[in-house]
Amino acid sequence: MNTTELKYKLIQFQSIIALLVMCIVLSFLSDRFLTTENTWNVMRQISVNVIISVGMTLVILTGGIDLSVGSILAFAGAVTAGMLKFGAEFTDINVYIGFTLLGALVGGTLVGAFLGWFNGLTITRFKVPPFVATLAMLTIARGLTMLLTGGFPITGLGTNMAFIGTGWFLGIPMPVWISAFIVLVAVVLTKKTVLGRHIYAIGGNETAAALSGLKIKKVKMIVYAIAGALAGIGGIIVTSRLDSAQPNAGFGFELDSIAAVVIGGTSLSGGKGTIMGTVQGALIIGILNNGLVLLNVSPFWQQVIKGLVILLAVVIEKFNSKEQ
Amino acid sequence: MEKQNNTPVPILEVRNISKDFSGVYALQNVNLDIYPGEVTAIIGENGAGKSTLMKIISGVHTDYEGDVLLNGKKISFKNPKEAGENGMVIIHQELNLIPYLSITENLFLGNELSNKLGLLDYPQMNKKAKELLARLHLDIAPSTPLNQLRVGQQQLVEIAKALLLESKVLIMDEPTSAISDHEVELLFKIISELKSKGVAIVYISHKLKELFEIADRYMVLRDGKSMGSDIMKGTTHDQLIQLMVGRDLKKSFKKESTIGDKEVLRVENLTFKNPENKNDFLVDDVSFSLREGEILGISGLMGAGRTEVLEAIFGLYPKYVSGKVFVDGVEQNICCVNDAIAAGIALVPEDRKLQGLILNMNVAKNTSLSCLDKISKFNFIDQKNEAELSKQFIQKLNTKVSSSKQIVEKLSGGNQQKVVIAKWLATHPKVLLLDEPTRGIDVGAKSEIYKLISELAAQGMGIVFVSSELPEILAISDNILVLSESKLTAKLNRSEASEEVIMKAALVEKE
Numbered sequence: 001m002n003t004t005e006l007k008y009k010l011i012q013f014q015s016i017i018a019l020l021v022m023c024i025v026l027s028f029l030s031d032r033f034l035t036t037e038n039t040w041n042v043m044r045q046i047s048v049n050v051i052i053s054v055g056m057t058l059v060i061l062t063g064g065i066d067l068s069v070g071s072i073l074a075f076a077g078a079v080t081a082g083m084l085k086f087g088a089e090f091t092d093i094n095v096y097i098g099f100t101l102l103g104a105l106v107g108g109t110l111v112g113a114f115l116g117w118f119n120g121l122t123i124t125r126f127k128v129p130p131f132v133a134t135l136a137m138l139t140i141a142r143g144l145t146m147l148l149t150g151g152f153p154i155t156g157l158g159t160n161m162a163f164i165g166t167g168w169f170l171g172i173p174m175p176v177w178i179s180a181f182i183v184l185v186a187v188v189l190t191k192k193t194v195l196g197r198h199i200y201a202i203g204g205n206e207t208a209a210a211l212s213g214l215k216i217k218k219v220k221m222i223v224y225a226i227a228g229a230l231a232g233i234g235g236i237i238v239t240s241r242l243d244s245a246q247p248n249a250g251f252g253f254e255l256d257s258i259a260a261v262v263i264g265g266t267s268l269s270g271g272k273g274t275i276m277g278t279v280q281g282a283l284i285i286g287i288l289n290n291g292l293v294l295l296n297v298s299p300f301w302q303q304v305i306k307g308l309v310i311l312l313a314v315v316i317e318k319f320n321s322k323e324q
Numbered sequence: 325m326e327k328q329n330n331t332p333v334p335i336l337e338v339r340n341i342s343k344d345f346s347g348v349y350a351l352q353n354v355n356l357d358i359y360p361g362e363v364t365a366i367i368g369e370n371g372a373g374k375s376t377l378m379k380i381i382s383g384v385h386t387d388y389e390g391d392v393l394l395n396g397k398k399i400s401f402k403n404p405k406e407a408g409e410n411g412m413v414i415i416h417q418e419l420n421l422i423p424y425l426s427i428t429e430n431l432f433l434g435n436e437l438s439n440k441l442g443l444l445d446y447p448q449m450n451k452k453a454k455e456l457l458a459r460l461h462l463d464i465a466p467s468t469p470l471n472q473l474r475v476g477q478q479q480l481v482e483i484a485k486a487l488l489l490e491s492k493v494l495i496m497d498e499p500t501s502a503i504s505d506h507e508v509e510l511l512f513k514i515i516s517e518l519k520s521k522g523v524a525i526v527y528i529s530h531k532l533k534e535l536f537e538i539a540d541r542y543m544v545l546r547d548g549k550s551m552g553s554d555i556m557k558g559t560t561h562d563q564l565i566q567l568m569v570g571r572d573l574k575k576s577f578k579k580e581s582t583i584g585d586k587e588v589l590r591v592e593n594l595t596f597k598n599p600e601n602k603n604d605f606l607v608d609d610v611s612f613s614l615r616e617g618e619i620l621g622i623s624g625l626m627g628a629g630r631t632e633v634l635e636a637i638f639g640l641y642p643k644y645v646s647g648k649v650f651v652d653g654v655e656q657n658i659c660c661v662n663d664a665i666a667a668g669i670a671l672v673p674e675d676r677k678l679q680g681l682i683l684n685m686n687v688a689k690n691t692s693l694s695c696l697d698k699i700s701k702f703n704f705i706d707q708k709n710e711a712e713l714s715k716q717f718i719q720k721l722n723t724k725v726s727s728s729k730q731i732v733e734k735l736s737g738g739n740q741q742k743v744v745i746a747k748w749l750a751t752h753p754k755v756l757l758l759d760e761p762t763r764g765i766d767v768g769a770k771s772e773i774y775k776l777i778s779e780l781a782a783q784g785m786g787i788v789f790v791s792s793e794l795p796e797i798l799a800i801s802d803n804i805l806v807l808s809e810s811k812l813t814a815k816l817n818r819s820e821a822s823e824e825v826i827m828k829a830a831l832v833e834k835e
Contacts, residue, residue, distance in 0.1 A: 211679050
């Protein structure tokens with residue numbers, strides 16, 4: 001292998017190399033880092049971010065952005081909890097509908113998908129820039145959450161519900177199973193399907209894509225709906241883990257999610273990036289968080305360091321894409 | 325200094341200017357003298373090098389061979405601002421104004437007046453702006469935001485901006501392309517005024533009629549070379565056209581006619597309203613017919629409506645287009661690109677990088693983009709099939725790539741164009757619309773594209789070919805349509821077509 005080839009390989013696997021270096025350094029610095037318990041702990045912590053970030057990756061690949069995922073997560077969580085605990089009661093007509101766990105889960109996911117679809121509608125039909133449309137949804141969904149919960153958590157959701165966020169299956173935490181499944185589906189979607197190809201094409205050159213007969217609006221609507229649905233699933237897991245739907249759940253999650261996508265090498269202008277890159281980005285953020293906590297770094301410094309890592313990742317990425 | 329009036333001394337001299345863009349000469353040994361108090365017209369076809377020459381004089385292009393002399397002294401401006409400070413002012417064809425700023429703010433952009441406190445002196449600027457607007461008979465408040473003005477008025481503001489600077493040489497690039505007859509008269513009045521003050525004016529226009537009215541001298545450019553210059557008086561319309569087009573016809577390519585009997589495309593009364601101005605037509609009542617195996621060339625000057633004819637047929641602006649389109653004798657209702665594809669029409673757009681390709685995708689993915697459904701099962705792309713498809717076209721079109729996995733951004737212009745053509749051939753069109761398919765590609769690739777187009781025609785495809793290059797149109801077309809100002813002004817067959825005939829039809833003006 002000559003040097004240019006080596007350089008190319010290094011660039012290709014930079015995220016994985018960064019991950020390995022972080023793990024090795026942390027395992028020397030802290031004896032608690034490389035334990036089975038801590039490993040599953042980290043994996044469980046990042047699973048929600050991975051799920052949201054898969055949706056965010058799809059959105060960013062089309063050249064858009066979704067700032068509303070944190071709020072949609074909270075609202076979908078609250079809807080799920082509400083459905084489970086109170087059901088739907090229509091006092092006027094004296095009807096009460098109780099929901100099974102499955103019903104509540106489907107309900108929460110669909111609510112997320114609907115709000116995401118609404119994002120897509122305002123963006124494609126009314127030509128609102130994605131930044132503004134999803135910023136508005138960030139506020140709307142948070143407000144809806146407050147309305148639904150009255151500002152108080154909905155607690156006491158039962159052991160079955162708790163299993164989703166805290167249970168184990170075949171020695172692996174449930175959230176890790178769920179996020180792994182979603183990642184797998186998303187990898188297939190982006191690499192093997194027509195929809196996936198259209199997502200890349202639209203982000204790469206929307207004009208050319210339109211002139212080639214691609215249905216730009218339809219694809220974007222689907223992508224924002226997927227992002228909403230995945231935020232909904234994230235909301236269910238968060239709610240289950242805490243055994244309560246918190247009105248402030250998911251606050252700032254959109255930023256962690258964008259950070260994971262960007263660190264994973266996806267271009268914010270669209271058309272370039274991968275799901276696995278985003279997974280690596282989420283791992284880097286998760287392990288960094290965990291490591292800084294284990295090393296007793298002050299939370300204030302943690303934020304500074306996290307910001308610097310994001311900058312560093314993007315600068316390296318820019319530098320490398322110039323090299324190629 | 326004493327100078328006799330009867331022997332005029334040029335204020336600006338261009339000496340042996342050459343300029344190449346990556347090996348292709350845009351200008352070769354061009355000489356030009358500009359005299360104070362006179363209007364010098366620069367005439368030439370699209371791509372003759374007029375704009376490049378003006379960009380050199382006004383400091384946009386800084387690397388070139390040859391000398392530019394101002395008042396006998398050699399100059400080399402580093403940028404347009406420096407050129408402006410030395411009295412060389414250019415009014416660009418495309419508007420360089422900021423839509424949300426007021427007229428005053430636009431006029432003084434970069435040359436703002438400030439008061440003693442260092443703040444903008446609006447009263448002073450507005451006063452000056454008002455005077456300027458009055459000179460141009462523009463009865464609009466100087467505080468009006470620019471985007472509330474009609475395009476013609478904006479053009480006048482652009483002219484006013486140039487008048488504000490104390491110019492010695494004023495370059496006008498197609499100043500009348502967007503303004504009304506009344507405004508043209510005003511402009512000519514201003515030009516006479518400037519002339520009497522000794523300003524030298526360089527005037528670029530396609531409209532020969534107005535050049536006879538306003539110009540004192542002319543210089544004709546063709547393929548980057550100066551073909552002749554003289555005083556306007558005593559020169560005829562036909563002489564100018566002869567100079568513009570009369571090149572030695574190196575027919576490197578000569579096509580056999582392969583026209584069949586069946587009509588594949590018929591267009592009736594195609595009309596395309598300007599989305600920005602309801603009273604303006606981008607395509608005005610155009611009808612034509614195309615048989616299988618026929619290559620139909622569409623010629624015309626820039627902005628004549630050539631691209632718009634193709635876009636109208638292809639269904640890109642269904643809301644603004646009326647008229648009928650028949651494919652194989654069946655009337656089609658084309659409202660979107662997919663309708664056009666289903667009808668068997670394909671469009672290779674004018675700008676392959678902006679409109680044709682997903683640059684960061686590979687050859688195979690670009691090739692399959694418009695026919696993904698055909699190579700997929702249950703929405704899953706059959707990647708073997710895709711690679712096969714792309715390889716087939718790489719072979720057929722002789723595209724030079726390292727593999728079908730190569731990113732198209734890295735390919736040469738000619739090979740990029742072949743990928744775009746492959747994408748459309750993969751949809752199995754009956755009619756192929758090509759918009760400037762050889763723009764910006766080298767000579768070798770050009771002749772390969774000609775060969776390919778004739779082969780496709782020989783296989784029975786109907787081809788519509790838009791081009792700015794007359795020799796190319798003449799060499800490859802069976803029949804030729806000429807457009808001028810959105811209207812069809814000539815339908816020629818190959819035996820009656822010549823560069824002169826086409827150019828005359830392209831210069832027909834609305835009365």
